[in-house]
Amino acid sequence: MAAIITPISQNWSWKQRDASIASVLDEVNSTWSPATSFPSEVHVELLKAGRIPDPFLGFNEHDVQWVADSEWLYQAKFDVSADARSFQQAELVFEGLDTLCDVYLNGKKILYADNMFRTWKVALSKDQLQDTSNVLLLHFKSAKNLAKDLEKQFGRVRAGSTNLGDPSRVYIRKAQYGWRWDWGPELMTCGPYRAISLITYNARIESVNTRAHISAAPALSPSLKVDITVGGDASAVKGAKIVLKSPDGTVVREEKVEQVGEDAVSWDLKDKVQLWWPVGYGNQNLYHVEISLLGASDAVLDTLTKRIGFRSVELIQEPLEEADRYGKGTTFLFEVNGVRMFMGGSNWIPAHNFLTQLTADNYRAWLTLLRDGNQNMVRLWGGGVYEPDVFYDICDELGVLVWQDFQFACGVYPAHDEFVQSVKQEAIDNVTRLRHHPSIALFCGNNEGTSMVLQWGDVAELPARVLYEDVFPSVISDLCDPPIPYHRGSPYGGKGWDTADPTIGDVHQWNIWGGKEWPWQEYPFNGGRFVSEFGIPAFPDVKTVDYWLDGNTKDRWAQSKSMAQHDRAGAHERRFAIVMNENFRLTSDLETHIYNTQIMQSEAVSLAYRTWRREWRGRGKQFNAGVLVWQLNDCWPVVSWAIADFFLRSKPVYYTIARELKPISVGAFRTVTQNRENDRPKQFYEFGAFRSVSATIDVWGQNSTLAPRKVRLELSFVDLYSDWTETKTLDATLLPNQSTELVSMRVPGPPQKPNAVDSSHSVVVGARLVAAESGEVLARYADWPQPFRLVDFPDPKLDVKVEGEKVTVYVEKPVKGLFFTVDEEGEGVLGKPEGVRWSDNAVDVFPGDPQVLQVRGLAGKRAKLRVAYMGGEQGCIVHQQ
Numbered sequence: 018m019a020a021i022i023t024p025i026s027q028n029w030s031w032k033q034r035d036a037s038i039a040s041v042l043d044e045v046n047s048t049w050s051p052a053t054s055f056p057s058e059v060h061v062e063l064l065k066a067g068r069i070p071d072p073f074l075g076f077n078e079h080d081v082q083w084v085a086d087s088e089w090l091y092q093a094k095f096d097v098s099a100d101a102r103s104f105q106q107a108e109l110v111f112e113g114l115d116t117l118c119d120v121y122l123n124g125k126k127i128l129y130a131d132n133m134f135r136t137w138k139v140a141l142s143k144d145q146l147q148d149t150s151n152v153l154l155l156h157f158k159s160a161k162n163l164a165k166d167l168e169k170q171f172g173r174v175r176a177g178s179t180n181l182g183d184p185s186r187v188y189i190r191k192a193q194y195g196w197r198w199d200w201g202p203e204l205m206t207c208g209p210y211r212a213i214s215l216i217t218y219n220a221r222i223e224s225v226n227t228r229a230h231i232s233a234a235p236a237l238s239p240s241l242k243v244d245i246t247v248g249g250d251a252s253a254v255k256g257a258k259i260v261l262k263s264p265d266g267t268v269v270r271e272e273k274v275e276q277v278g279e280d281a282v283s284w285d286l287k288d289k290v291q292l293w294w295p296v297g298y299g300n301q302n303l304y305h306v307e308i309s310l311l312g313a314s315d316a317v318l319d320t321l322t323k324r325i326g327f328r329s330v331e332l333i334q335e336p337l338e339e340a341d342r343y344g345k346g347t348t349f350l351f352e353v354n355g356v357r358m359f360m361g362g363s364n365w366i367p368a369h370n371f372l373t374q375l376t377a378d379n380y381r382a383w384l385t386l387l388r389d390g391n392q393n394m395v396r397l398w399g400g401g402v403y404e405p406d407v408f409y410d411i412c413d414e415l416g417v418l419v420w421q422d423f424q425f426a427c428g429v430y431p432a433h434d435e436f437v438q439s440v441k442q443e444a445i446d447n448v449t450r451l452r453h454h455p456s457i458a459l460f461c462g463n464n465e466g467t468s469m470v471l472q473w474g475d476v477a478e479l480p481a482r483v484l485y486e487d488v489f490p491s492v493i494s495d496l497c498d499p500p501i502p503y504h505r506g507s508p509y510g511g512k513g514w515d516t517a518d519p520t521i522g523d524v525h526q527w528n529i530w531g532g533k534e535w536p537w538q539e540y541p542f543n544g545g546r547f548v549s550e551f552g553i554p555a556f557p558d559v560k561t562v563d564y565w566l567d568g569n570t571k572d573r574w575a576q577s578k579s580m581a582q583h584d585r586a587g588a589h590e591r592r593f594a595i596v597m598n599e600n601f602r603l604t605s606d607l608e609t610h611i612y613n614t615q616i617m618q619s620e621a622v623s624l625a626y627r628t629w630r631r632e633w634r635g636r637g638k639q640f641n642a643g644v645l646v647w648q649l650n651d652c653w654p655v656v657s658w659a660i661a662d663f664f665l666r667s668k669p670v671y672y673t674i675a676r677e678l679k680p681i682s683v684g685a686f687r688t689v690t691q692n693r694e695n696d697r698p699k700q701f702y703e704f705g706a707f708r709s710v711s712a713t714i715d716v717w718g719q720n721s722t723l724a725p726r727k728v729r730l731e732l733s734f735v736d737l738y739s740d741w742t743e744t745k746t747l748d749a750t751l752l753p754n755q756s757t758e759l760v761s762m763r764v765p766g767p768p769q770k771p772n773a774v775d776s777s778h779s780v781v782v783g784a785r786l787v788a789a790e791s792g793e794v795l796a797r798y799a800d801w802p803q804p805f806r807l808v809d810f811p812d813p814k815l816d817v818k819v820e821g822e823k824v825t826v827y828v829e830k831p832v833k834g835l836f837f838t839v840d841e842e843g844e845g846v847l848g849k850p851e852g853v854r855w856s857d858n859a860v861d862v863f864p865g866d867p868q869v870l871q872v873r874g875l876a877g878k879r880a881k882l883r884v885a886y887m888g889g890e891q892g893c894i895v896h897q898q
Contacts, residue, residue: 018100018103018104018316019317019318019319019320020104020216020217020218020219020221020318020319021098021100021101021104021216021217021218022214022215022216023095023097023098023101023214023215023216023217024212024213024214025093025095025109025153025213025214025215026055026212026213027055027093027095028093028094028095029051029052029055029057029091029092029093029209030049030050030051030052030091030092030093031049031050031052031057031059031062031089031090031091031092031208032044032047032048032049032050032089032090033087033088033089033090034087034088034089034090034156035047036088041090041119041121041154041156042121042124042154044090045092045152045154049090049092050062050066052091053065054373055209056113056208056209056210056211056212056373057091057208057209057210057373058115058206058207058208058210058371058372058373058374059084059089059157059206059207059208060072060081060084060204060206060207060370060371061371061373061374062208063081063084069081069084072202072204072370072653073202073565073653073654074564074565074567075565075566075567075569075579075582076578076579076582078202078203078204078582081204082203084205084207085159085160085161085203085204085205085207086159086161086162087159088156088157088158088159089157089207089208090154090155090156090157091154091155091157091208091209092152092153092154092155093152093153094150094151094152094153095151095153095215096148096149096150096151097146097147097148097149097151097215097217099148101215101217102143102146102148102217104217104218104219105218105219105249105250106140106217106218106219106220106221106248106249106250107140107141107142107143107145107146107215107216107217107218108138108139108140108141108215108216109122109127109138109139109141109153109213109214109215109216110136110137110138110213110214110215110216111128111130111136111137111138111139111209111211111213112136112211112212112213112214113133113134113136113209113210113211113212114130114133114137114155114157114209114210114211115133115157115191115192115206115207115208115209115210116130116131116132116133116157116160116189116190116191116207117130117131117157117158117159117160117163117189118130118131118155118156118157118158119155119156119158120137120139120153120154120155120156121152121153121154121155121156122141122145122146122151122152122153122154123145123146123147123151123152124152125145127139127141127145131189131190131439132190132439132440132442132443133190133191133192133210133402134190134402134403134424134443134446134447135190135439135442135443135446136446136450153213155209157207157208159205160189160191160205160207161183161196161205163188163189164183164185164186164188164189165183165185167185167188167189168184168185168188171188171431171433173185174187174428174429174431175428175429175469175470175473175475175476176427176428176429177426177427177428177465177469178199178587179587180197180198180199180585180586180587181193181196181197181198181199181426181427181428182194182195182196182197182198182203183196183197184428186428187428187429187430187431188431188436190424190439190440190443192206192367192400192401192402192424193399193400193401193424193426193427193428194366194367194370194400194401194426194652195370197585198366198400198585199585199586199587200366200554200585200586200648200651200652200655200657200658200659201366201370201585201652201653201655202370202585202653204370204371206370206371206372208373210372210373211405218248218249218318218319219249219250219253219312219318220247220248220249220250220251220253220254220310220312220318220319221247221248221249221310221318221319222245222246222247222248222308222310222319222320222321223246223247223248224245224246224449225243225244225245225246225306225308225321225323226243226244226246226452226453226496226498227241227243227306227323227325227453228241228242228243228244228498228499229241229325229326229327229328229453229455229499230242230327230329230499231292231327231328231329231354233329233355234354234355234356235355237292237329237354237355238285238287239286239287239289239290239292239327240283240284240285240286240287241261241282241283241284241286241306241325241327242280242282242283242284242498243259243280243281243282243306243308244278244279244280244281245257245277245278245281245308245310246278247277247278247310253312253313253318254277254310254311254312254318255275255311255312255313255315256273256274256275256276256277256311256315257273257274257277257281257308257309257310257311258271258272258273258274258308258309258311259271259272259273259274259281259282259306259307259308259309260306260307260309261284261286261290261304261305261306261307262304262305262306262307263290263304264302264303264304264305269286269289269290269304270284270286270289272284273311277310286327290302290304290327291327292326292327292328292354293326293327293328293413293416293455294328294353294354294416295353295358295393295416295417295418296388296393296415296416296417297391297393297416297680297721298353298354298356298358298416298723301326301413301414301415301416301455302326302327303324303325303326303413303414303455304324304325304326304327305322305323305324305325306322306323306324306325307320307321307322308320308321308322308323323453324410324413324453325453325455326413326454326455326456327455328353328354328455329352329353329354329355329499330351330352330353330418330457330458330459330501330502331351331352331353331502332349332350332351332352332459332502332504333348333349333350333351333352333357334347334348334349334521334522335347335348337637337638337639337640338636338637338638339637339638341632341638341640342542343519343520343545343640344520345520346518346519346520346521346546347520347521347546348546348639348642349510349521349522349523349546349547349642349643350546350547350639350642350643351394351418351458351459351642351643353418353458356723356754357636357639357642357754358393358721358754359630359633359642359643359721359754360393360394360418360547360642360643360644360645361391361392361393361394361626361630361643361644361645361674361677361678362387362392362393362394362395362396362417362418362643362644362645362646363387363392363394363395363396363645363646363647363648363649363650363660364395364396364398364549364550364645364646364647364648364649365395365396365397365398365401365404365648365649365650366398366400366401366648366649366650366651366652367401367402367404367652368380368383368650368651368652369652369653370652370653372402377407377411380404380405380407380408380411381411382665382850383649383650383665384408384411384412384415384417385411385415386649386661386665386667386671387417387649388415388416388417389675389854390660390671390672390674390675390678391674391675391678391679391680392417392674392675392678393416393417393418393678394417394418394419394420394458394643394645395412395417395418395419395420395649396419396420396422396507396549396645397419397420397421397422398422398426398464398648399422399423399424399425399426399461399463399464399507400424400426400427400464401424402424403421403424403447403450403451406450409451409454409456409457410454412454412456413454413455413456416456417456418456418457418458419454419456419457419458419459420458420459420461420549420645421451421457421459421460421461422461422462422463422464422507423444423460423461423462423463423484423489424443425462425463425464425466425481425484425485426463426464426465426466427464427465427466427469428466428469429466429470429476429479429480429481430463430466430479430480430481430484431480431481432480432481432482432483432484437483437484437488440484440488441488441492444488444489444492445492445496448460448492448493448496448497449496452496452497452501457501458501458502459501459502459503459504460489460493460501460502460503460504461503461504461505461506461507462484462485462486462489462503462504462505462506462509463481463484463485463505463506463507464506464507465506465507465508465525466479466481466485466506467479467506467508467509467516468506468508468509468516468517468525471515471516471517485505485506486505489503489505490503490505504522504523507523507525507549507550508522508523508524508525508549508550509522509523510522510523510524510546518545519543519544519545519546520545520546521546522545522546522547523545523546523547523548523549523643524544524545524546524547524548524549525548525549525550525551526540526543526544526545526548526550526551526625527550527551528543529543529551529553529621530552530553530554530592530596531587531592534592534595536596536599536698537553537596537600537617537620537621537624538624538698538699538700538701538803539698540621540624540625540628540629541624541625541628541629541686544625544628544629544632544641545641546640546641546642547641547642547643547644548625548629548641548643548644548645549643549645550645550647551622551625551644551646551647552618552622552646552647552648552658553596553617553618553621553622553658554584554586554589554593554614554618554656554657554658555614555615555617555618555619555656555658555668555670556575556610556611556614556615556656557611557651557654557655557656557657557659557662557663557666557668558611558662558664558666558668558838559607559608559611560664560666560840560846560847561654561662561663561664561666561847562580562583562607562611562654563847564654564664564847564848565579565582565583565654565655566579573607574605574607575605575607575610575611576590580656583654583655583656584655584656584657585655585657586656586657586658589656593614596617596621597613597614597617599804599806600617600620600803600804600805600806601613601616601617601805601806602806604890606890606891608885608890608891608892609890609891612834612836612885612890612891612892613890614656615668615669615670615836616669616805616833616834616859616887618658618668618669618670619668619669619670619672619673619834619859620673622646622660622670622673622674623670623673623674623676623677625644625646626644626646626674626677626678627677627682627684627798628684628686629641629644630644630677630678630682630684630719630756631684631717631719631756632756633719633754633755633756634755634756635752635754635755638755639755646658646660646670646674648660649661650663651663660674661851664848664849664850664851665850665851666838666851667851667855667858669834669836669858669859670859672855672857672858672859672860673859675857676796676797676798676857679795679796680720680721680722681718681719681720681721681722681726681728681751681786681795681796682718682719682786682796682798683716683717683718683719683730683759683784683785683786683795683796683797683798684716684717684718684719684756684784684798685714685715685716685717685782685784685798685800686700686714686715686800687700687712687713687714687764687782687800687802687803688700688712688713688714688715689701689702689703689709689711689712689775690709690710690711690712690713691703691707691708691709691710692707692708692709692710693707695707698803700803701803701804702774702775702778702802702803702804702807703774704774704778704807708774709774709775709778710775711763711764711775711777712763712764712775712777712778713761713762713763713764714761714762714763714764714782714800715758715760715761716730716732716759716760716761716784717756717757717758717759718730718749718751718756718757718759718786718796719751719755719756719757720751720752720753720754720755720756720757721754722753722754723753723754724753725750725751725752725753726750726751726753726788726795727748727749727750727751727788727789727790728748728749728750728751728786728787728788728789728795729746729747729748729749729786729787729788729789730746730747730748730749730759730760730784730785730786730787731744731745731746731784731785731786731787732744732745732746732760732782732783732784733782733783733784733785733863733866734764734765734766734780734781734782734783735780735781735783735830735831735863735864736766736767736776736779736780737779737780737781737808737809737810737811737830737831738779738809738811739767739779741766741767741768743765745760745762747759747760748789751786764777764780764782765777765780766778766779766780767779767780777802778802779802779808780802781799781800781801781802781831781863782799782800783797783798783799783800783831783861783863783866784797784798784799784800785797785866797861797866799831799833799861799863801833801861805833805887808887810832810833810886810887810888811830811888812830812888813828813829813830813831813832813862813886813888814828814829814830815827815828815832815835815884815886815889815895816828817882817884817895817896819882819895819896821876822871822872822873822875822876823869823870823871823872824837824869824870824871824872824882825867825868825869825870826860826862826867826868826869826870827862827867828862828863828864828867829864830864831861831862831863831864832861832862832886832887832888833861833886833887833888834859834861834885834886834887835859835860835861835862835884835885835886836858836859836884836885836886837855837858837870837872837882837883837884838882838883838884838885838892839853839872839875839878839880839881839882839883840880840881840882840883841853841878841879841880842879842880842881843879852874852878853872853873853874853875853878853880854872854873854874855870855871855872855873856870856871856872857870858870875898878898879898880897880898881894881896881897882894882895882896882897882898883895
């Protein structure tokens with residue numbers, strides 16, 4: 018008989034620990050509340066029971082802090098079937114306990130768990146289980162309080178700014194963002210947040226390592242080896258059957274073996290399977306490996322299935338042949354199946370403070386949004402969690418590569434023996450769980466552990482280097498075949514602890530917005546070999562703002578108390594003031610302010626993607642090989658760096674990033690020359706102490722495909738204040754898998770007046786790449802004069818036609834940042850996840866070049882279509898249905 022897995026998911030109840038009762042076991046027969054779902058988190062249960070207010074609304078976060086200081090109990094009763102009782106072996110498996118938990122079974126303590134990230138397994142003897150009414154009791158203690166106790170024992174350390182939670186957090190193996198972050202609330206979660214199961218067996222499959230190899234390019238020949246580790250009575254095992262199946266269920270190969278263990282099978286699969294490719298480079302071919310553990314007379318003792326893909330991935334760090342503005346140094350690039358690929362993507366934080374509220378559909382919606390935005394990599398940041406299996410399954414299906422941080426963020430972590438041993442097992446658990454996913458491209462030791470030491474300057478040593486430099490690489494080397502690249506920290510590179518060296522490793526660029534607070538226009542000159550964090554925050558959709566205001570209309574202004582409650586970025590008032598005042602006109606209108614922050618974010622971040630991707634210049638000159646924006650998503654409704662807010666409402670930046678990461682894109686950069694030396698951004702026209710005398714524009718194309726592409730570049734120069742226009746065309750070939758410089762020229766303008774600022778100050782430059790054969794428009798980009806506060810945006814004479822799910826936009830004058838939103842009617846729409854998806858948005862439109870946008874999910878809704886643009890920031894309704 019095969020092993021039996023019994024989920025313990027029913028009949029759960031919970032309560033607050035009563036400190037007046039000496040023994041927790043005496044509370045078993047007291048008053049309990051039924052759990053509304055399982056897995057479970059205590060804030061969710063309290064909220065559904067009406068015992069706490071919604072911490073995502075208003076200032077309610079501060080009214081629920083008592084939950085973190087309390088202790089909480091969960092219990093379930095379960096029976097063990099006669100079939101399950103017939104086995105010799107039994108174990109309870111806890112896939113995730115958050116976090117400090119004494120576990121009792123039928124009145125006996127069987128486990129103390131102290132690591133949220135570990136899978137806990139407890140072997141049981143037969144006499145520990147009853148036929149009926151087994152009582153499983155979970156006693157969760159305060160992680161917040163234990164962290165402070167450990168801080169007294171081991172000492173207070175540095176752990177980020179005051180916006181990144183209490184420094185004592187480093188002593189507890191729990192999701193660090195729960196202590197507060199500069200985009201998230203302080204909500205110390207608690208509970209059995211992942212599945213619990215009883216497994217009964219005689220012998221079972223403890224683990225399987227599917228070693229899917231491909232040979233070096235150009236052969237790329239696939240092979241498969243399978244290692245099987247057996248638990249229980251090994252003498253009962255007489256063999257195994259291994260079957261490889263294609264996605265449609267067709268058997269590719271199968272074999273019955275007598276010996277299990279390492280290399281149970283070793284198959285050459287040349288011409289039998291197809292490779293797995295990242296999105297944009299090929300299909301995401303996935304195969305199932307089905308393993309049956311066999312006993313006497315081929316009785317099935319246990320089964321297990323893994324879904325795999327055949328691919329190779331390498332992190333290439335080799336000397337560059339030429340120097341860029343930073344010098345030579347080395348590359349930091351990913352090569353998959355022998356193809357070097359530019360990585361464009363996002364950083365991921367947990368998508369909810371209460372992880373039990375996330376469903377498979379939620380993960381799919383977020384990751385599909387990322388994929389549809391032409392992104393091919395997601396970095397799972399080190400202050401959250403190792404996500405559940407479904408997250409990585411979806412990445413496999415979508416072709417999204419995963420950069421996986423180990424869960425260490427912004428702090429001086431300890432390295433006493435007990436801590437190191439716990440973390441080592443955490444690493445073993447998660448590397449074993451994730452290694453078969455073809456989407457896993459990199460394991461990384463920590464987030465900003467080393468760079469913050471450099472920033473502070475008063476920390477002599479990092480104890481946790483033993484983890485980053487010894488434990489983690491050893492675990493990965495032992496468990497991963499084929500190898501998975503490892504990077505000891507992000508950012509990391511340079512001599513000593515110089516993690517800001519742009520010529521080696523990866524960098525986090527926070528001197529724009531944070532740090533030295535440079536203008537965003539400095540992004541092109543402050544990149545690196547791989548920029549794994551950077552960004553600028555913006556307000557979310559106004560509907561999201563109204564959601565957290567919860568009817569508080571007196572706080573419906575940009576600098577109100579409620580807005581401060583939902584903006585956690587350090588010094589955000591001053592930092593917003595700098596970038597907004599430099600670039601936009603001041604306003605007291607909330608909708609205008611929200612729109613302006615979103616355009617600011619969109620312009621800044623897309624400039625970084627555009628100009629850093631330009632530095633992917635071909636072999637020997639791959640000066641920048643990746644850009645990952647901070648951040649894709651939010652964990653609650655908030656003003657943040659996210660490119661789509663908590664309700665999946667995409668900000669303009671989402672769409673501008675998508676255009677920059679298209680397989681074929683076009684970029685331009687305007688350099689304005691002043692009449693004397695100055696310290697102003699190179700893109701700014703000056704009308705005061707300095708005067709602008711000329712401007713040049715560089716235009717280039719980007720081709721991420723592996724074939725050259727013949728194109729026609731069409732340039733349009735349009736004056737905003739007159740009827741003057743000019744055009745220029747040229748034919749070109751975009752080289753494969755790199756950028757190609759196309760033209761550098763002076764920006765023309767209408768006739769010049771004596772002693773006036775160069776007349777190009779009112780000229781918009783439109784660039785289109787058109788396929789030479791078909792005439793299809795492949796890419797567009799519009800370069801506008803800056804700063805925007807000095808531009809008098811004309812009335813574009815906007816004409817919007819809506820036909821079903823097609824929206825066509827016509828203008829008579831160029832329009833900047835044309836952003837459509839849908840105001841759905843009905844109850845509860847403010848807190849409803851976005852159901853409308855645009856093929857493109859936040860577009861710049863030129864006369865004579867109407868743009869057609871596809872919109873999914875609009876049909877059948879009672880809704881208004883609203884559009885805002887520069888010069889019409891408050892927005893107006895252009896369609897109602």
